Amino acid sequence: MQSPKFYVGLTFVSKQEFRDAVYNHAFNNGKELKFIRNDKNRVYVRCRQTGCPFRINAWKVKNAMTWRIASYHEEHEGCGWVYENSMVKSTRVAKRWVKEIGHHVTWTTAEFRKKVKVDEGFELSSKQAYRAMKKAKAILDGEAEESFRKIWDYCLEIDKTNPNTSCHVKKTELLYDGKPRFLRMYFCWEASKEGYKFCRKLIGVDGCHLKTKFGGQLLIAVGIDGNDSIFPLVYAIVEGETKDSWSWFFTLLKKDLQITVEAQQQLTFISDKQKGLLPAFQEVLPNASHRFCVRHLHGNMKLAGFLGKAMKDALWAAAKATTVNSFSDAMTEIKD
Known part of the structure; x- marks a missing residue:
């Protein structure tokens, strides 16, 4: 609950969820709260400012795993915004900012501290900011590793729900914990195959770096539809822009889009002058025209x-x- 709205009777699935909601409430409103009781059956929360009547009391529901707010006084009195808040811990900050940090991997500690101060309204020390960024990146890396483990399940689900879609995974010959490692992944959706039939005879191909811990590159091919708009055709995740990866990409593209020898003679590809592209074109699509961007x-x-x-x-x-x-x-x- 990023922006919780407390009221008597509000139920949480666990005590941890209630505690997370309290922390988010404190951060969003610039208040410094404390847990004066925190046991197996009760959690009492008060404001650290002396004389402030704010309180939340939550009890564990009998014969259940849920927790429910039993009493709540919303108003604060005599306490302003707390900029140096003892509730601000690096772990909490990491959880709240994990997506932003993932989108701004080049942030420095100073830039992150400044951003948190502007958006959240509280101060972070340099050590807190460093630890928060490190923990957030560890969360992101963990999510990425978990996603790689689900690739084969993902392809099976696509085959089940969208049988005319092409999804190919290539493994390396190296083993990791006795299992083959992921190398490349290719997609061509059924809608793209059908839409290509109505596109102009021009295909643009390019690649870009993936800015993650694992690196790699994203290869993509796009067409031009009847409205002169970009129409996505196929894409792949590969280890790098090499002759081998581009040849693998073009071989699958050629099959999915049904590019025959006759069709090649009417087709033009446009790309940059990446070294691996030229020999890949000559090997897989020798009869197609090739132009540079x-x-x-x-x-x-x-x-x-x-x-x-x-x-x-x-x-x-x-x-x-x-x-x-x-x-x-x-x-x-x-x-x-």
């Missing part, structure tokens, strides 16, 4: 020292040229 080409040119708006405009003019003469003029301007 201009934005990536311009990025490579900038890295080589060819900067400036004039160079960029000339490059795009060459890419957009529809006649030999206009292309030659643009290329001459690039050379000049």
Whole structure:
């Protein structure tokens, strides 16, 4: 319960759930509470500010595992927002901020402390912030490891509920605790297979790094539908952008999208100039046309020292040229 609303009779499935709700209430309202009684049958909560009438009393329900609020006084008197709160522990902060930390893996301790102070309204020491971030990342890593263990169950469930969807898992030859280890995973949903039949004869492919403890890369192929919108076709998680991984990806793509030799002759692929792509195309899709993304080409040119708006405009003019003469003029301007 991130934002609990207490009232007499509110029932919790366990004492731990009640305690978590109390901590969240304290954090959300900037109050410092204390547990004056915490045994097998009763939990009494009071405000640490002397004279404040705030209280919550919860009792264990007889002959049940649940807990219920027996009495509750909501109002605080004479106590303001507590910035240095003794209830703020690194474990609690880690649980509350685990998703944010997962989305901002490059946060420094100082940045995290500043963010918590702005959003939560309480101070964290450097050690508390460091421990909270470390514990949150441990939670995330644990969730990822658990997810990897469920991959095969996930594929079986897809086969059961969506039988025309392709889901392939490739294992390594290395063993971990006597079991084969995960290497790659590929998906092509039935809806994508059917939708591809109505797409233009153009497929874009690219890869991006996965910023997790385990690394790897995400490969994806997209088409262009009748509205000139991006249409997802297939995607895969692989160990890296290599010739072997791209060849494996294209072989499955070719099968799922039913790209015959005749279909290849009418099809154009667009990509960056990643080294593993070129030999993979020649091996799996030798009859398809292959073009390079201009934005990536311009990025490579900038890295080589060819900067400036004039160079960029000339490059795009060459890419957009529809006649030999206009292309030659643009290329001459690039050379000049």
